Amino acid sequence: MAIKPQSTRQQKHLAVLIDADNAPAAIIEGLFEEIAKYGVASVKRIYGDWTGPQLGSWKKVLLDHSIQPIQQFAYTKGKNATDSALIIDAMDLLYTRRFDGFCLVSSDSDFTRLAARLREEGLSVYGFGEEKTPKPFVVACDKFIYTEILRAEAQVSSSDKPQPVVAGEPPSEQPREEAKPKPQKVPVDFIAKLIDDVSDEDGWIQLGALGQNISKLRPAFDARLYGFKKLSDLVKGQNKRFEIQVRGSSASGGESLYVRNRKSGK
Structure with a gap:
């Protein structure tokens, strides 16, 4: 059982x-x-x-x-x-x-x-x-x-904290860029195909549902691998391929993001 x-x-x-x-x-x-x-x-x-x-x-x-x-x-x-x-x-x-x-x-x-x-x-x-x-x-x-x-x-988090300064010694510096791995190329074709497969008749899909379907197919998918903090930032960063629509009311806290593939010519 x-x-x-x-x-x-x-x-x-x-x-x-x-x-x-x-x-x-x-x-x-x-x-x-x-x-x-x-x-x-x-x-x-x-x-x-x-x-x-x-x-x-x-x-x-x-x-x-x-x-x-x-x-x-x-x-x-x-x-x-x-x-x-x-x-x-x-x-x-x-x-x-x-x-x-x-x-x-x-x-x-x-x-x-x-x-x-x-x-x-x-x-x-x-x-x-x-x-x-x-x-x-x-x-x-x-x-x-x-x-x-x-x-x-x-x-990166530790570099944001103030470092102790020893008298007579210059403060050590560590560039934030050295702490970050090189971003990978965003798999836009994979995301676009998935949107086509699971979107509604008008081509729209709620961003959370898109994330769930991505994880089902690629458990290791993570927006941070591509230099973005969240999936919403990643999609917005690919505005030549995807368009975002905000639905609901921000006043009531029911605001949701929807995404679809951008039609050619737009």
């Missing part, structure tokens, strides 16, 4: 499971800010062999973010026992029926089947990994966020 989350919750309760061997500690600030967009991180666990020095960067941030470290010894050289421990815990948490979704933080394709299994039970799966993450794991998630974006945002 399928395990269904409780529909009476105002926010999704999420279990955050981090593979310390395949995720950098530098993402920590951006990671939980991103997770907060999708729900509440009710459980936060991180898996690895904490007896060695290789996870030292993670040890420094665990207490600050109330993340529970799970010790997993490497029983055999060259074999990763961390994956198995994370998967076993995920299934145990699944059958408590207390969660609406899981956040799997890793660039390891070994979690592909886990993501698919969790979705089979009707739960949402949010993946977090580097751009090198194999595609099977990416598409197995409902939404996949590349951690390069989170690291860049964290660096």
Whole structure:
């Protein structure tokens, strides 16, 4: 019988499971800010062999973010026992029926089947990994966020804070541009075809519905990969291909954005 989350919750309760061997500690600030967009991180666990020095960067941030470290010894050289421990815990948490979704933080394709299994039970799966993450794991998630974006945002955020000045030393400077990854080319043809496929008779589609359909086909799609903060900014930035229409009343708070492909000649 399928395990269904409780529909009476105002926010999704999420279990955050981090593979310390395949995720950098530098993402920590951006990671939980991103997770907060999708729900509440009710459980936060991180898996690895904490007896060695290789996870030292993670040890420094665990207490600050109330993340529970799970010790997993490497029983055999060259074999990763961390994956198995994370998967076993995920299934145990699944059958408590207390969660609406899981956040799997890793660039390891070994979690592909886990993501698919969790979705089979009707739960949402949010993946977090580097751009090198194999595609099977990416598409197995409902939404996949590349951690390069989170690291860049964290660096930009920290650069906004005033830096301490030591007497006799010039203040250090770090250009904001260096913190941002190079924007990718916007897939306008893909978006245009999707609008044609799912729009109404007049060619219009509500922007939120467009975003949902994009995520279904490309879980890793993120406006920030293309240099835009939100999907609305991305669409507006392609005004030669798309046109925007505002419907509803801003006074009542019922304002919605609609988009359609711009007709040739306009």
